[in-house]
Amino acid sequence: MLKIMSSRTSRLAAGLVVASAFAAVAVPVAAQAATTDADGTLTAGALSNTAPVITPFTTTLTGANQTVNTAVGAWDVDDATGSDAGYSVTVAASAPTVAGSAADAGTGGSITLTPTAAVAGPDNPAATGPVAEAAQVLTPTASTIDNAAAGTGQGDWDYAADNGTTANNLAVVIPGDASAGAYSSTLTFTTATPVA
Amino acid sequence: MAKRPPLMMSSSRLHAGALALLASLALAAIAATPALASTSSSATTSATTSSATTSSPAPVAFALRPVGATSSILLDTTSGRVIHDQVSVRNLSGHSITVLLAPANIVNASNGNADYVTTPLKATGRWLQLSTKTVHLTAHAVQRVALTITVPKGATGASHYAGVVAINAADLSTVAAHRKVKGREFSFYHINRQALPITIRLPGQLTRSFALRSVKLSVQSAGAGLVLGLLPGGSELIEQTGVKLRVSRGGHTVLTYKSTLGQLFPGHILNFRIPWTTGRPTPGTYDVQGTISPQGVKPIAINRTVTFTAAKAKQLTKQTPSVAGTSSGTPAWVWIVLAAAAALLVALSLTIWKLARRSGKSAA
Numbered sequence: 001m002l003k004i005m006s007s008r009t010s011r012l013a014a015g016l017v018v019a020s021a022f023a024a025v026a027v028p029v030a031a032q033a034a035t036t037d038a039d040g041t042l043t044a045g046a047l048s049n050t051a052p053v054i055t056p057f058t059t060t061l062t063g064a065n066q067t068v069n070t071a072v073g074a075w076d077v078d079d080a081t082g083s084d085a086g087y088s089v090t091v092a093a094s095a096p097t098v099a100g101s102a103a104d105a106g107t108g109g110s111i112t113l114t115p116t117a118a119v120a121g122p123d124n125p126a127a128t129g130p131v132a133e134a135a136q137v138l139t140p141t142a143s144t145i146d147n148a149a150a151g152t153g154q155g156d157w158d159y160a161a162d163n164g165t166t167a168n169n170l171a172v173v174i175p176g177d178a179s180a181g182a183y184s185s186t187l188t189f190t191t192a193t194p195v196a
Numbered sequence: 197m198a199k200r201p202p203l204m205m206s207s208s209r210l211h212a213g214a215l216a217l218l219a220s221l222a223l224a225a226i227a228a229t230p231a232l233a234s235t236s237s238s239a240t241t242s243a244t245t246s247s248a249t250t251s252s253p254a255p256v257a258f259a260l261r262p263v264g265a266t267s268s269i270l271l272d273t274t275s276g277r278v279i280h281d282q283v284s285v286r287n288l289s290g291h292s293i294t295v296l297l298a299p300a301n302i303v304n305a306s307n308g309n310a311d312y313v314t315t316p317l318k319a320t321g322r323w324l325q326l327s328t329k330t331v332h333l334t335a336h337a338v339q340r341v342a343l344t345i346t347v348p349k350g351a352t353g354a355s356h357y358a359g360v361v362a363i364n365a366a367d368l369s370t371v372a373a374h375r376k377v378k379g380r381e382f383s384f385y386h387i388n389r390q391a392l393p394i395t396i397r398l399p400g401q402l403t404r405s406f407a408l409r410s411v412k413l414s415v416q417s418a419g420a421g422l423v424l425g426l427l428p429g430g431s432e433l434i435e436q437t438g439v440k441l442r443v444s445r446g447g448h449t450v451l452t453y454k455s456t457l458g459q460l461f462p463g464h465i466l467n468f469r470i471p472w473t474t475g476r477p478t479p480g481t482y483d484v485q486g487t488i489s490p491q492g493v494k495p496i497a498i499n500r501t502v503t504f505t506a507a508k509a510k511q512l513t514k515q516t517p518s519v520a521g522t523s524s525g526t527p528a529w530v531w532i533v534l535a536a537a538a539a540l541l542v543a544l545s546l547t548i549w550k551l552a553r554r555s556g557k558s559a560a
Contacts, residue, residue, distance in 0.1 A: 044259070044261060044266070045259055045288070046256050046258065046259030046260070046261075046286075046288060046390065047259075047267075047390065048256040048259070048388065048390055049256075049388055050255070050256060050388060051386035051387070051388050052386070053386070054384035054386070056381040056382060056383040056384065057381065057382050058380055058381050058382070059382070064517070065417055065514075065515055065516065065517050066517050067517045068382070070382075070384075078256060080259075081261075081266070081267060083266040083267040085266065085267035085268070088305075088309040088310075088458055090305050090309060090310075090311060092311070096382070108416065108417040108515045109417060110416060110417045110418040112418045133307060134455070134471070135471060136306070136307065137416070137418045137469065139306070141303075141305065141306050141311060142305040142306070142309075142311035142312075143305055143306045143307055144305050144306075144307050144308060144309045144458050147309065147458055171418075172382065173417035173418060173516075173517065174382075175417070180380070181380065182379045182380055182381055182382075182383070183381070183382040183383065184382070184383045184384070184385060185382075185383075185384055185385075186371060186384070186385045186386065186387060187384055187385070187386045187387070188386070188387045188389060189386060189387070189388050189389065190312055190361070190389040190390070190391050191388075191389070191390055191391070192309075192310060192312070192359070192390070192391035192392070192393060193267035193268050193392075193393065194267075194268070194309075194393070194435075194458075194459055195268060195302065195310055195357055195393040195395055195433060195459055195461075196268045196269075196270040196393065196395045
């Protein structure tokens with residue numbers, strides 16, 4: 001039995017040696033065939049982001065301030081510039097309005113966004129992505145939510161959607177004195193390279 | 197057969213013990229569930245959300261780029277001169293798009309980096325003129341847009357900062373269309389902007405300065421926060437600024453914070469808010485100590501005392517909904533029940549062991 005196994009092993013080893021020899025011969029041949037110069041220009045792409053869709057919600061006014069969490073959709077940031085300059089993503093939120101009036105939206109409301117960590121997009125080999133900032137209270141003055149230092153954040157980076165219940169990245173405080181009606185706020189996401 | 201009665205006895209004792217244990221655990225579990233539910237309901241209102249709108253983001257339609265530079269525009273000039281440059285807008289999509297361009301002034305974002313402000317257009321932003329503000333592009337087309345920068349006579353200061361921002365007109369149309377829809381929802385719209393920074397450098401010494409203007413404990417519905425009034429100065433931006441501080445009362449540390457702010461632009465005050473993440477402040481004074489380290493500027497020591505008045509505490513309670521899960525959402529009595537259940541489990545194990553020993557002896 002041992003003898004048979006040994007003989008099989010020997011045959012296998014011999015086969016591998018022959019296959020390796022063929023491979024060794026094939027590699028230089030292939031290398032010789034691939035020595036043609038390939039010239040080309042890689043055109044810089046965009047530095048951009050695609051903002052998340054934020055799920056609208058309805059709630060009942062209680063007369064006291066209340067916090068409502070709502071789902072933040074998937075989004076991404078893409079540095080296809082090839083510049084390695086780094087970048088930042090900022091978000092500004094317009095004051096919520098009801099029937100076009102910010103005054104009727106009550107006093108002391110707020111929108112807080114908690115940025116999450118980015119994951120390299122499919123086929124993006126970059127090792128270090130943009131760094132998520134701490135939770136930001138969004139106002140008409142922009143807040144940085146993500147920051148990529150020079151030499152980081154290249155390529156596509158994805159942010160997973162949350163579910164608005166167990167994972168909450170957007171919290172809205174509805175003032176106790178808010179008027180009933182349809183509310184809206186516009187979030188402006190801006191991507192930019194650092195200023196020189 | 198002589199062995200059966202003790203076993204039967206132990207089985208029935210076991211059964212009773214197990215039942216008691218299960219009952220205790222069930223009681224604890226039931227008790228914990230509404231407790232957690234009520235904690236979260238006091239903090240977060242159950243909101244009805246619309247259909248899931250968490251689809252993958254749409255691909256980016258265009259690219260705004262400088263011409264003849266890699267990522268940003270840097271121009272050397274003198275006061276009173278008019279200089280010309282270009283930006284390019286490329287349609288990355290397979291269909292026609294319209295891109296809207298606008299000059300912007302740069303101020304500080306709330307935690308550093310550039311905030312591109314287009315309305316009202318102020319300061320250096322007013323030096324910029326674009327040959328067109330609307331660019332129509334067929335699929336994969338590229339268009340260059342001329343940029344004219346008029347530096348006012350008598351302009352001083354070594355560095356001035358502005359930018360060009362671009363948005364896809366379709367984004368605005370979507371927002372406008374949605375706004376017409378009447379309903380009772382709280383809706384969010386979004387706009388994606390690409391911004392291109394422009395630095396205009398005039399003759400003069402490049403300097404940096406930094407001042408800590410104020411330290412306050414502020415209250416808003418999002419919670420309490422320590423607000424540092426920061427004023428970067430000089431004639432050049434500060435690349436990054438480290439902030440490290442400790443808030444204490446009577447020698448006991450209440451809050452520690454460490455962070456790095458992005459680029460800061462001179463002449464624009466920044467009220468940097470550090471959220472009070474450890475519960476809520478209580479009336480009295482707090483000592484704030486630490487260091488602010490702007491790059492290229494001598495570090496600034498923070499050594500201040502802030503007062504949190506009873507009125508502020510009342511305002512905080514009034515404005516801020518209870519915060520769920522800041523420490524533990526489970527009330528103390530639930531832990532007591534769980535501890536009792538654990539003790540019962542130990543007692544039950546001991547009983548089983550004793551009975552097993554006794555039955556072993558009987559068998560012998």
